[in-house]
Amino acid sequence: MTVTAPPAAPETGRKVSSGAGSSGVGRSGPVAWxxxxxxxxxxxxxxxxxxGVLLLSFTQWDGLGAIHNAGLxxxxxxxxxxxxxxxxxxxxxxxxxxxxxxxxxxxxxGTFLAGRQRYRAFLAVLYFIPLLLSSAAIAITxxxxxxxxxxxxxxxxxxxxxxxxxxxxxxxxxxVIFIVSWQFIPFHSLIYQGGVxxxxxxxxxxxxxxxxxxxxxxxxxxxxxxxxxxxxxSTLMVVGSLTFFDLIFVLTAGGPGDATRVLALDMYKRGFxxxxxxxxxxxxxxxxxxxLALALLLRRLGGSATASQQEGA
Amino acid sequence: xxxxxxxSGTTTRxxxxxxxxxxxxxxxxxxxxxAGWIWLAIVLVPLYWIVVTSFKDQSAYFTQNPFALPSAPTxxxxxxxxxxxxPRYFLNSVIVTVGTILPAVGISFMAAYAIIRGAGSKFLxxxxxxxxxxxxxxxxxxxxxxxxxxxxxxxxxxxxxxMLPSIAFSIPLSVLVLTNFIRDVPKELFxxxxxxxxxxxxxxxxxxxxxxxxxxxxxxxxxxxxxxxxFLLPLILTQSPDKRTLPLALWTFQGQYSVNVPAVLASVxxxxxxxVILYAVSRxxxxxxxxxxxxx
Numbered sequence: 090m091t092v093t094a095p096p097a098a099p100e101t102g103r104k105v106s107s108g109a110g111s112s113g114v115g116r117s118g119p120v121a122w123x124x125x126x127x128x129x130x131x132x133x134x135x136x137x138x139x140x141g142v143l144l145l146s147f148t149q150w151d152g153l154g155a156i157h158n159a160g161l162x163x164x165x166x167x168x169x170x171x172x173x174x175x176x177x178x179x180x181x182x183x184x185x186x187x188x189x190x191x192x193x194x195x196x197x198x199g200t201f202l203a204g205r206q207r208y209r210a211f212l213a214v215l216y217f218i219p220l221l222l223s224s225a226a227i228a229i230t231x232x233x234x235x236x237x238x239x240x241x242x243x244x245x246x247x248x249x250x251x252x253x254x255x256x257x258x259x260x261x262x263x264x265v266i267f268i269v270s271w272q273f274i275p276f277h278s279l280i281y282q283g284g285v286x287x288x289x290x291x292x293x294x295x296x297x298x299x300x301x302x303x304x305x306x307x308x309x310x311x312x313x314x315x316x317x318x319x320x321x322x323s324t325l326m327v328v329g330s331l332t333f334f335d336l337i338f339v340l341t342a343g344g345p346g347d348a349t350r351v352l353a354l355d356m357y358k359r360g361f362x363x364x365x366x367x368x369x370x371x372x373x374x375x376x377x378x379x380x381l382a383l384a385l386l387l388r389r390l391g392g393s394a395t396a397s398q399q400e401g402a
Numbered sequence: 403x404x405x406x407x408x409x410s411g412t413t414t415r416x417x418x419x420x421x422x423x424x425x426x427x428x429x430x431x432x433x434x435x436x437a438g439w440i441w442l443a444i445v446l447v448p449l450y451w452i453v454v455t456s457f458k459d460q461s462a463y464f465t466q467n468p469f470a471l472p473s474a475p476t477x478x479x480x481x482x483x484x485x486x487x488x489p490r491y492f493l494n495s496v497i498v499t500v501g502t503i504l505p506a507v508g509i510s511f512m513a514a515y516a517i518i519r520g521a522g523s524k525f526l527x528x529x530x531x532x533x534x535x536x537x538x539x540x541x542x543x544x545x546x547x548x549x550x551x552x553x554x555x556x557x558x559x560x561x562x563x564x565m566l567p568s569i570a571f572s573i574p575l576s577v578l579v580l581t582n583f584i585r586d587v588p589k590e591l592f593x594x595x596x597x598x599x600x601x602x603x604x605x606x607x608x609x610x611x612x613x614x615x616x617x618x619x620x621x622x623x624x625x626x627x628x629x630x631x632x633f634l635l636p637l638i639l640t641q642s643p644d645k646r647t648l649p650l651a652l653w654t655f656q657g658q659y660s661v662n663v664p665a666v667l668a669s670v671x672x673x674x675x676x677x678v679i680l681y682a683v684s685r686x687x688x689x690x691x692x693x694x695x696x697x698x
Contacts, residue, residue, distance in 0.1 A: 119601075119602050120515070120516045120519045120520040120526075120602050121516060121520055121523060121525060121526060122516075123512040123513065123515055123516035123602070123606070124512070124513040124516040124517065124520075124526060124529050126509040126512065126513075127509040127510055127512065127513035127533075127573050127577065128513070128529055128532075130509065130566070130569055130570045130573065131532070131533065131536060131570050131573045131574070133551070133566075133570065134548060134551070134566055134567045134569075134570030134571070135536055135539060135544070135570045135571060135573070135574075136532070136536075137547065137551070138544035138546075138547035138548050138551065139539055139544055139547075140547075141544070141546075141547025141550065141551075142543065142544055142546065142547055144547075145546055145547060145550070150550075152549075194437070194441070197433070197434055197437045198434070198437060198438060198441055200434055201434035201435065201437060201438045202438075209438070212438055212439075212442055214685060215442060215445060215446065216441065216442070216445055217681075217689060218445065218449060218678070218681075219445060219449075221627070221674060221677040221678060221681055222631075222670075222674050223630070223631030223632075223633065223648070223649045223652070223673070223674075224631065224633060224649075225631075225633050225649040225650070225652050225653050226631075226649070226652055226670045226673060226674060229652060229653070229656045229666060229670060230448060230452055230667065230670055231448070232656075233663045233666060233667065234448060234451065236663075239463070239464060239663065241451070241468050244466075244467065244468035245467070245468060245469075271444065271445070271448075274441070275445075279689065304433075328538075328540075331540065332540045332541070332542045332543070334542050334633075334634055335633040335634065335649070338633075338637075339633075339653055339656075353542050353543075356542075356543075356545075356546075360546055361638060366546050369546055370546050370547075373542075373543045373544070373545070373546060374543075376540065376542070376543040377539070377540070377543045380538065380540055380543070381538055384538055
């Protein structure tokens, strides 16, 4: 269905149609109304809240009563609070470590799945099951699975599996990273599978004639050819990791102590548990800014022209 | 795009001799193969454990080997889940998912149609830019103002409160994917229909709709899965038990019956089952839905 669309289609398509559009300016009137329902809903529940985050960060509100102006006091108190650096640190720790686990594994699995053998197609069917489960279901499962008294470790009498996984702060972060990988590696493998299949096979043929082994081919052809796929996948991983909420909330609720209190959880706890919507909005604004900054940074890494092409493609 | 071709390509693509050698090399990739089988185990072990345990009674859970098949299989756990109002939560999830997807895909399709057909209009180009920017807004970060809005609209603790923000946040990606598809419809087809006196609305229904049906399915599945599994909106925008959707119900059920692990796992199986069935029936659409807009 989409096979015929070259990656650059959006760009060229836009140029062609804007050229033809000069004759159609008069006609754009009758169509324009069709955009209105989507536009109105998106403005009310997307744009307004985005502006609202910023506005609320300068107010004092307990979530129920009246909203009062608070000036810069929320920003001052949050930025000088020792909780914030900790949350940022944990967020980045989980972001970077889960990237480091997921990217090589997804690359490897994606390359493996790009082969067209039947058993690989069958394996792929099974790999993708974790993508169907809700984060809440996954967190609940692992909570039971890792229980130090009744979980898998004690059940199998395996001492190395019998740890207080979610009760020790060093282990809890590792568990979150493992579960995130379990949940999302299939998704990124799928993206890489698509990328690998687009690499011209002639490149591999030329390399094998030149005597390059498979490992060499992987690093000299597959990985460089996947540059933009890697950037797309990494952007999704990195920006997505800012919004891990469901999983951590159900799994540890930010604990033990504050060990897994990432920014999204910090926002929730301040806002909906301590009823301080102002400071919580400051955190929300920081999440938005951080997400935009990271997305732009990764986009720059890919070179702007090609990155936008990739995004549209 | 590779996703769409991948599965159909398995059987139809002929192996030609020049590319054969390269394929052979991919086939012999033993390291990848090793990783592939290990990953399979990592994926399947917890899933197997969930299913097996959900058929054990509590005493068997404490005494039996975790991976052993239940010595006396029981469906009591499932009965407990069903009796704990899960049919109600299931219905809520269906209402919210369908009530989000139909309007979301409908208005996104109209918007995408307008953006393509009205190309050249500065207004529509601006709207398109706004939607593209919307791709970068995370729902989580806007939850506090959304909560305020829902309270002000007197929608707090209603299913509609869950649908409206979900619709809004599914618009950007839906419009992106659908514009890419409508753009592929040959212009001549629109011209000839227009000459025949068709209105824009008639062309939308008679031409664009049938030709972009695969994309509509893809977009529906992508958004549908997100809404079905959504946790944050129900957690914050609803309160009473009869408004719970499945993920939230799972969480409260787990809080209530945390000692009864087999029952908790039965609830996990039951809430996931509808999607697994959907997956079994329409794997290809679901997978392309999962990567909608990313690997096209």
